[in-house]
Amino acid sequence: MKLPHYKLGIDVGGTTVDLVVIDSTGYLVKSCKIPLTDGIENCIIKGIKQLFQDESIQPQNCLSIHIGTTIALNSLLEISSLYKVGLLRIAGHYPDVPPAYEFPARQRQAILTSFETISGGREVDNQAISILDRVSIIDAIDKLLGAGTEAIGIISVFSPLYSEDEIYAENIIRQHFGEDIVLTLSSQLGGLGFIERENNTLVNTALKKVMKKSFAFLAATCKQLGFQCDYFITQNNGTLISLEEAVNFPLKTLCSGATNSLIGASKLAGLSHAIMVDIGGTSTDIGIVENSFPRTTFKLANIGGIPLNFHLPDISVLALGGGSIINELAITDQSLGYRVFSESRSVGGEHLTLFDIGNLLNNKVTENNIRITSPEADMLMKKCLEKISHTANELACGLKLPVVLVGGGAETIPDYFLNDEIIRPAHFGIANAYGAALAEISGVLDQIVYLDKNVEETLYELEQRVIQKVIAKGAAPGSVRLIEKTLLPLYYMPNQMTRVVMVAAGILGM
Amino acid sequence: MSTQLCLHHIESLSLGATLLGSGGGGNPAIMSNLTRYYMETYGNIQLISVGELETNDLLVPIANIGAPLVALEKLPTFLAFDTIYQKIIVHYPNRRIVLMSAEIGGCNSLAPLILASRYGLPVLDADLMGRAFPKINLFKPALLNQKNDPAYLSDYKGNLLLLHLKQDMSLLEKIVRDSTVNFGSSAVMALFLFSGGQVDDYVIPGSVTSALQLGNALLSYSPDSHELDKAGIHVLGEGRINNIINNVKNGFLTGYVSITCADAVFKLYFQNEFLLATKNNIIVAESPEIIMLIDDKHGTPITTEVLKFGLKVKVVKLSAPDFWQKPENKKHVHYKKFDLEVHDEIAAL
Incomplete structure (x- = not known):
């Protein structure tokens, strides 16, 4: 019997779900793109059925399914589908500053219902700050639930080193208020630094709602299709966690989108050190991969105004993409976005875009079609690449690194601009899903x-x-x-x- | 002339103080939320200059003491500061109390502000060090053999230790360190209390204003701007961190960081604070000069605790306060007085 040896990588983006199947050598066997018109799970299932419809690859030969998703990030940015969280602070020195102090007011109101501080917590050497007792836990939770709390965050002092107080509180709460109460222990999210860990705990607890909803049936449905593999989600540093862990700790997946794209581009090009340029319809993301992992920013993450305790990939965003509108032979900051396929000159529309320039230089349309000469188009394409390389050089700070072009918009760059320093790898349009498959x-x-x-x-x-x-x-x-x-x-x-x-x-x- | 310290000053004060910390001193983030919270409730703070002091004023220098990592986890509380204040007003009735930071470099720059806001007390535009150094015997009054009796040490549960010690800084250091460990490695201290009339023997004047100005320069930072130089921040070079060697030695973070530039390699040696900077093994800055790295992208000062491989940085230096430039004081803080591991053959400029 043949051992399972395929990996399925899935990227849930803003407009499409991309899927790739790779074999044990990392070779890309199959891929497809499904427009995100339906629920996320439905689209994933649709894509899986498409990839596995013929006999060449069998679901039972699939070793693992890796999903990259921005569900949690979108939910936090849009402040939608969030649990209302009540926070239990186990801190016998009674800190003065209330939780979510640095959150913008809207996020604070959406996420935090109320908080209670009770005695307990540890010193750095594991001595109790003061004694944690059962009655004060129950009283505090009663008050939190009375304030409209749907899910509970628990934090105690020095819990990343000594988690006993949080675990004790969880046990009491489950005994007294029911096994299925939704809660997060701060120690499960790790990291010393009370305020940032507390922020992480609040955000994580709030995001459980959308993750539960989004992945309620995936494993069961895939099993029906014949899959016997494990399910993973890519996390912020580009590596994998189990689907179950991701549903319990959505915070860990919050920023995996950019990371996947960087890692995918690097793997597609076979380079562990490079500048990655992801050209989309409206914007271009530029980042650096060193030792196969994205370079991160010096400052800690701040998402939607909420300070969190991890580092994001250091990415510069340019208002430049396939849909960028060209006006009087200059590239503007405006973009047609997805309307490029219905309103650009290549398809008989009014607007001249970078997409049209690419089409002319790639001999897909004529000068007459898009009402511009080839030398003019060449000059504009050079300007576009200059913009990209200017930002790339700024990021690289003197390091001489090859540039890897990926993303749907990378297609507009004509072949004769490519060389040893500017690379557009095969399958450049599905870098994120490929990155997830190889995570x-x-x-x-x-x-x-x-x-x-x-x-x-x-x-x-x-x-x-x-x-x-x-x-x-x-x-x-x-x-x-x-x-x-x-x-x-x-x-x-x-x-x-x-x-x-x-x-x-x-x-x-x- | 007195000025108001307002909420919006906290960010620039914190940034400038981090710069003056020369890589050490602890991150002001430990104190900034608590400070903001009290200032939002109780209002602005009056900042007075040395010239405005009355002879009979009681000056109370305040410092946080302990492991910065502990204070990030076990958050500082008002109670620790208030415990000391309540005792001092009993010990010194009928005196106007003026608070001040014991050490402008790092998180202690914010130490007096919580009490000042809560009780409407003025804060002196000065400190006892002009930067950050890791030991009590490097406060200006310690070098000038000034009295330090009594000293107060309190913890976040409201415990208070009152110290009446003779002029023995190493005993004080030892007792304070041991007691701080027993207080859970995070405590508040009031030390070197003095009267308005003695101010010349105790303080480095103008250090709060200086931190604010430096902070403002960093707030308006852009990678190509020349504003830094105008604020007295001299850029020695820029490059990328390509090696970080650090060890824990006798409770201090000791080591060096290398920065590779187009034409040179900088090495910055540290024991908590950056104390020596070389360029191609030639000394370009040394203690008591203030040596610092700043993040090239945002201008954020980078302490020795958060060095990050691959980061693009500017190497900067600031002149030492006048007090430290005098030969009799300078000799106490020469880099060779610290436990640096310098294996390269280095030469003076």
């Missing part, structure tokens, strides 16, 4: 250790632990390696107490 699985370790003696051994032991964690999630052992290692000493602490953060990643095993 690796990762694990994080974040803990405080004593580094006063046996430093090397302690760090080696932690490295092995995070690597084993990734193997346990299904990575092929030989492919797992450390991709991040940070040491942060705690000043004024005895025995050189140090916070160690390590991230390892590997390829999902065969």
Whole structure:
């Protein structure tokens, strides 16, 4: 019997769902695009049926399904389909500043119903700040539910190191208020820094609503179609988490869109260091991939005005795309967007766009069709590439890196502009889905250790632990390696107490 | 002339103070939400200059002490500050209290503002250091052998330790450190209290205004602008962080960071603070000069705790406050007085 060896990558975008099937060598076997006209799950199913309709590939030979989605991001930006969250603070020193203090008023009102602070929480050395008791938990939750709370966030001091107080509170709440109450423990989202972790907890809890709704039936439907594989969602750093984890921790998927596109472009071009240019209909995203992972910004993420504790890919956005309108031989910031296919001169419309210029230079239309000469078109295309390379150079800051063009709009660039430095890889229109199909699985370790003696051994032991964690999630052992290692000493602490953060990643095993 | 410190000053004060921290001093973000919250409720703060002090004023320098990472998790509270204040008004009845930051570099720049806003107390436009250094014996009054009795140490539960120590800074340092650990590694301190008449022996004047001006320059930052130079921020070069070596040594973050430019390699050596900068192994800045990296894209100052591989940065320096430029003071903070690991052959300019 042949072992399962295909991976299915799916990108749920704003206008289409893209699907690709790759084999164990990363070779792209099949792909398709489904317009997002129906519910997300329906479109995914439609695409899967299309890819697997003939006998050449069988659902049971599919090892895993990887989905990249911006559902959570859109829901947060649009402030729609969010749970109303009540927050339980277990913090015996009673912080003065209320939760969601830095949120814009609209987001705060939509997300936070009310909060309660109760005694408990830990010091950095695991001593109790004060005692957490059952009665105060129940009283607090009663008050939160009375204020219209639909889901609960729980945070206690130093829970990323000592999660017992949060777990105790969860148990009491489930016993007393029912097993199916929706809640998030801040320790499950990790990261020291009370305010950012609290913000993460609030946002994550609120987003559970839309994720539950969007992926309620996917696994069951796929099973009916003959799939016996695991389901994964790509997370912010471009690696995979299980579908179940993504439904419980939508925050982890919040910014995976840009990451997928960067990783997909890099993999399509076979380059681990490059400048990625994703040309869409209205805008172009430019970012940098180093060591196969996107370069991230120095500042922490701020989404819809809400400060969160992770780094986003460092991306520059240009108002330039296939639909960009050309006026008096200059490229404007206006775009026709999707109307390019109905209103541009190539299809008999009124507006001259970059799409038309590309068509002329690619000999798909004539000078008469679009009422512009070839030398003029060539000059405009050069201007367009100059704009892109100017921004790319700014991002690269002196590094000499090849430029990889992907996205639907990349088609407008004529072949004679391409060379060793400007590459347009095959399948450039489905980079995101390809990136998802090739995504690796990762694990994080974040803990405080004593580094006063046996430093090397302690760090080696932690490295092995995070690597084993990734193997346990299904990575092929030989492919797992450390991709991040940070040491942060705690000043004024005895025995050189140090916070160690390590991230390892590997390829999902065969 | 007195001015008002308003809510909108907090951002520029924080940015400027981070720059003056020379890479250390803790992130003012630890304090900024609490400060804003109190100022929203209780209003603006009067900032007075050294010249406006009366002889009989009681000056109270305030500092947060402990591990910045702990304060990010166990948030500072009003109670810790208030515990000290309530004791001081009992010890010093009928005195006008003027608060001040003990250390302008880093998060301590905001330390006096919560009490000042809550009780309508003035804040002095000065501090005891003019930048950030990691030890109590490097406060100006410590170098000038000024009295430090009593000193107050409180925690976020309202515990208070009152210290009556002789002039022994290393004992004070030890007791404060040990007590801070027992207080959960995050505490508030009032130290080197003095009278208006003694101001010359205690303070570096004008440091709040200076932080505000530096912060404003960073707020209006753009990568190609020449505004930095006008504000006294001298750009030594720009490039990319291509190596970060750090170790934990005796409770300090020690190591160096290399920045590769078109024509040179910078190395910045640190022990919490950046203390020495070389360009192709020739010294281009050294303590007490203030050495810093700023994010080339946004102008955000980068402390030694958040160095990021691959980031494009500008290497900048600021002159040391006048006090530190005097040879008798300078010698105490020469980079060789710190525990830097400099293995390269380096030369003076």
